[in-house]
Amino acid sequence: MRSNRIAMKFSVSALALAVSLGAHAVTDEDILNDQATTDDVVTNGMGLNGQRFSPLSTLNSSNVENLQPVWAFAFGGEKMRGQESQPMIKDGVMYVTASYSRVYAVDAMTGEEIWQYDARLPDGIMPCCDVINRGVALYDDKVIFGTLDAKLVALNKDTGKVVWIKKVADYQAGYSITAAPIIVNGKLITGVSGGEFGIVGKVEAYDPNTGEILWTRPTVEGHMGYVYRDGEAVENGISGGQAGLTWPGDMWQTGGAAPWLGGTYDASTDTLFFGTGNPAPWNSHLRPGDNLFSSSRLAIDPNDGSIKWHFQTTPHDGWDYDGVNEVISFDYEDDGEMVRAAATADRNGFFYVLNRENGDFIRGFPFVDEISWASGLDEDGRPIYTEDGRPGNPAELSGEQAGSVVARPAFLGGKNWMPMAYSQDTGLFYVPSNEWSMDIWNEAVSYKQGAAYLGAGFTIKPANEDFIGVLRAMDPRTGEEVWRYENTAPLWGGVMTTAGNLVFTGTPEGYLKAFDARTGEELYRFNTGSGVVGTPVTWEMNGEQYVSVASGWGGAVPLWGGEVARVVKDFNQGGMVWTFKLPSDRVASN
Amino acid sequence: MTRLAIIALLATSLPAWAGLPTDPYGSPMWEYNVERYLGNVAPVVLDEQVQVKVPPFAENSSQVPLTVDLSNYPLPIREMVAWVDLNPIPHLFSLTPGPAPATLVSMNFRVQQATTVRVAVLDDDGVWHLGSAFVDAAGGGCTAPSMTAANPDWEQNFGTIRGGAFSRVDGVRFKFSVMHPMDSGMVDGVPLFHIEHVVLRDSASSDPLLTMNLSESAAENPMLVFEFGHQTPDAVLWMRDNNGNEFERKLGGQP
Numbered sequence: 001m002r003s004n005r006i007a008m009k010f011s012v013s014a015l016a017l018a019v020s021l022g023a024h025a026v027t028d029e030d031i032l033n034d035q036a037t038t039d040d041v042v043t044n045g046m047g048l049n050g051q052r053f054s055p056l057s058t059l060n061s062s063n064v065e066n067l068q069p070v071w072a073f074a075f076g077g078e079k080m081r082g083q084e085s086q087p088m089i090k091d092g093v094m095y096v097t098a099s100y101s102r103v104y105a106v107d108a109m110t111g112e113e114i115w116q117y118d119a120r121l122p123d124g125i126m127p128c129c130d131v132i133n134r135g136v137a138l139y140d141d142k143v144i145f146g147t148l149d150a151k152l153v154a155l156n157k158d159t160g161k162v163v164w165i166k167k168v169a170d171y172q173a174g175y176s177i178t179a180a181p182i183i184v185n186g187k188l189i190t191g192v193s194g195g196e197f198g199i200v201g202k203v204e205a206y207d208p209n210t211g212e213i214l215w216t217r218p219t220v221e222g223h224m225g226y227v228y229r230d231g232e233a234v235e236n237g238i239s240g241g242q243a244g245l246t247w248p249g250d251m252w253q254t255g256g257a258a259p260w261l262g263g264t265y266d267a268s269t270d271t272l273f274f275g276t277g278n279p280a281p282w283n284s285h286l287r288p289g290d291n292l293f294s295s296s297r298l299a300i301d302p303n304d305g306s307i308k309w310h311f312q313t314t315p316h317d318g319w320d321y322d323g324v325n326e327v328i329s330f331d332y333e334d335d336g337e338m339v340r341a342a343a344t345a346d347r348n349g350f351f352y353v354l355n356r357e358n359g360d361f362i363r364g365f366p367f368v369d370e371i372s373w374a375s376g377l378d379e380d381g382r383p384i385y386t387e388d389g390r391p392g393n394p395a396e397l398s399g400e401q402a403g404s405v406v407a408r409p410a411f412l413g414g415k416n417w418m419p420m421a422y423s424q425d426t427g428l429f430y431v432p433s434n435e436w437s438m439d440i441w442n443e444a445v446s447y448k449q450g451a452a453y454l455g456a457g458f459t460i461k462p463a464n465e466d467f468i469g470v471l472r473a474m475d476p477r478t479g480e481e482v483w484r485y486e487n488t489a490p491l492w493g494g495v496m497t498t499a500g501n502l503v504f505t506g507t508p509e510g511y512l513k514a515f516d517a518r519t520g521e522e523l524y525r526f527n528t529g530s531g532v533v534g535t536p537v538t539w540e541m542n543g544e545q546y547v548s549v550a551s552g553w554g555g556a557v558p559l560w561g562g563e564v565a566r567v568v569k570d571f572n573q574g575g576m577v578w579t580f581k582l583p584s585d586r587v588a589s590n
Numbered sequence: 591m592t593r594l595a596i597i598a599l600l601a602t603s604l605p606a607w608a609g610l611p612t613d614p615y616g617s618p619m620w621e622y623n624v625e626r627y628l629g630n631v632a633p634v635v636l637d638e639q640v641q642v643k644v645p646p647f648a649e650n651s652s653q654v655p656l657t658v659d660l661s662n663y664p665l666p667i668r669e670m671v672a673w674v675d676l677n678p679i680p681h682l683f684s685l686t687p688g689p690a691p692a693t694l695v696s697m698n699f700r701v702q703q704a705t706t707v708r709v710a711v712l713d714d715d716g717v718w719h720l721g722s723a724f725v726d727a728a729g730g731g732c733t734a735p736s737m738t739a740a741n742p743d744w745e746q747n748f749g750t751i752r753g754g755a756f757s758r759v760d761g762v763r764f765k766f767s768v769m770h771p772m773d774s775g776m777v778d779g780v781p782l783f784h785i786e787h788v789v790l791r792d793s794a795s796s797d798p799l800l801t802m803n804l805s806e807s808a809a810e811n812p813m814l815v816f817e818f819g820h821q822t823p824d825a826v827l828w829m830r831d832n833n834g835n836e837f838e839r840k841l842g843g844q845p
Contacts, residue, residue, distance in 0.1 A: 078779045118782070119833065120780075120781055123743075124742065124743075162833055163834070165834030
């Protein structure tokens with residue numbers, strides 16, 4: 001009857017508010033234990049340490065062929081572009097983001113939309129590498145994400161209504177936010193993007209309940225960090241001690257080093273790990289020195305933003321080898337001793353194992369087939385540069401593209417943003433990587449606010465005829481590549497592994513694929529209709545194991561990929577999230 | 591099927607409730623919207639003292655002035671609700687007065703087609719007093735792209751408030767406009783983006799003079815006018831849109 005239906009409509013929002021005050025809020029404990037709980041996914045990384053390892057084994061290498069799609073959800077709109085989000089799951093609701101700073105709450109059982117939030121973006125946003133978003137943070141009754149105009153937005157998880165909004169930085173100066181913020185012990189932590197525009201990178205903490213800033217830590221040497229007490233900024237030390245130690249002149253004032261991919265957290269040392277992007281501009285001859293803290297990993301105290309230690313993967317970077325890639329904490333045994341380690345696979349082609357308590361270099365090795373710019377790493381993990389590996393100085397040369405060199409990997413990296421996974425069962429890292437090189441040359445450039453600040457030209461070339469992408473199983477103790485899967489197109493999606501001896505990832509060809517974690521044998525594929533550049537997750541609901549992944553081709557490759565276009569030009573855009581499950585009657589079918 | 595037959599069908603499917611008079615304008619949305627916004631419990635009376643003024647023809651369908659004149663309305667006002675019968679989202683605003691209700695409320699709104707406009711006022715006895723007006727229009731005001739959407743630099747002026755307090759013979763008039771696209775969400779590729787909450791407070795006591803919820807039928811860069819019979823010309827205006835942006839400004843008094 002109509003009157004009843006109308007009455008119901010009016011009471012829905014009141015009911016939703018009542019529910020949000022109840023037991024279904026996301027707590028610090030939920031977040032800290034996310035890697036161990038199987039009925040939810042409440043962190044980006046399936047655990048704050050970023051291992052992306054699920055203890056679920058209902059779905060495993062002997063029954064994954066029975067995995068079935070159960071629903072698909074379209075993000076809609078005329079706008080598509082890349083979908084790099086990792087879905088989150090809590091109490092039967094999926095929270096997933098899409099391109100152009102959109103957020104959706106979807107019934108995880110049926111795929112029906114509960115609410116949708118579309119940020120109203122100004123036309124002048126300046127994302128360097130597609131209008132993507134990588135996901136939300138969940139805390140209490142809030143869903144929090146960063147926008148392309150560099151704001152943080154907190155939404156009520158039941159209604160999608162804005163609780164607070166906070167400007168993190170000025171989008172007109174080139175800042176944006178694409179990474180998922182993380183929650184650590186009641187603090188919301190975010191980085192910023194914009195390293196191609198000469199911004200100054202920073203990591204900041206906010207109160208997730210109010211949006212009030214708690215501390216800020218610039219990631220370029222010479223800039224003052226602050227903590228905020230009662231709304232007052234209190235000086236908390238200059239990053240790196242003072243300006244000018246590793247930068248010439250005033251170049252540090254527009255030094256880049258954007259921590260654009262967000263971070264991970266290790267509870268055992270109470271440390272945040274954030275990677276930083278390229279120094280600005282790309283032309284390294286304009287800034288002799290190590291250019292701290294560009295292309296580095298920073299260990300940050302979550303309480304006040306102090307830098308505990310740093311490890312610079314590419315000092316004086318001249319190839320756009322951002323050091324943002326995720327740092328994954330893991331423990332392993334060495335001669336009967338437990339090593340508290342952290343691993344990261346860099347854009348520059350090297351895989352690093354560090355002591356996560358002090359940042360000491362334990363070992364490093366290439367995870368790509370060939371590296372041109374360095375012949376190896378010294379005992380401290382510093383690269384040994386090859387002669388003529390760096391593009392030449394345009395001030396000393398004449399002619400177009402003078403001083404051009406062929407560098408490998410290309411600037412899109414041996415591995416880019418797409419997160420790898422670590423299996424506690426096999427002790428292996430599953431690294432989504434690419435084999436490509438670039439011609440790169442330098443050009444003169446000067447800084448202008450809000451304009452691209454590169455000073456380099458480049459074009460990317462595939463390294464092989466028949467494949468670019470390589471999913472690798474790497475042993476962090478030996479550097480051995482245990483197995484590899486070669487993919488025609490470059491891999492640009494994240495990886496997940498499970499106790500069911502499985503490794504999941506997506507391909508630009510549209511497939512969600514599952515591999516045997518020990519052998520690399522491909523066990524499952526399903527075409528989602530557009531390229532998969534998101535990161536899969538898995539969880540358990542009503543006794544059945546589910547897998548979800550966002551689908552929608554885009555990201556940096558179609559914008560910056562040069563001759564890779566030959567391989568990817570026919571891939572169509574999309575915008576969906578696909579959800580699969582292993583029906584309970586198929587669990588033991590093999 | 592004739593309109594009468596439809597109304598008859600609607601009527602039979604509804605529980606009969608006392609006190610709904612016949613619509614003098616014969617709008618097909620009469621019963622549906624009255625029930626939707628006023629419920630089907632409280633009695634409704636037509637009351638010419640709730641004066642609703644609109645132009646006979648909307649020259650610009652996305653900017654139509656509406657004035658609700660309550661200067662001759664004698665009873666206390668508990669709530670006020672306004673809607674536009676034939677708009678896709680008919681609700682225009684809901685207003686809760688402070689201790690001294692406004693004697694005049696004026697704003698601009700959108701019309702999608704020629705339509706009746708309704709304003710209902712709830713008295714202390716729980717009776718809705720309803721006034722109506724009809725505006726003829728070429729239409730399209732709700733689904734046309736906003737002027738703002740065509741301007742790539744819209745954020746430059748976004749949130750700019752112009753306004754002030756103007757003294758009348760007795761009482762005060764608060765008048766202000768705010769630069770806001772007020773996107774209805776019905777234009778392809780332009781998400782819903784509009785001011786939802788308007789609060790006017792007394793500067794000294796911080797007591798609300800009124801609180802108002804706006805819906806998608808409100809016009810781009812809205813201009814609002816409130817008149818009070820007895821009030822110092824000193825108030826703080828606060829607004830919040832659905833993206834969480836807040837706008838605040840002092841109207842009248844010492845800056």
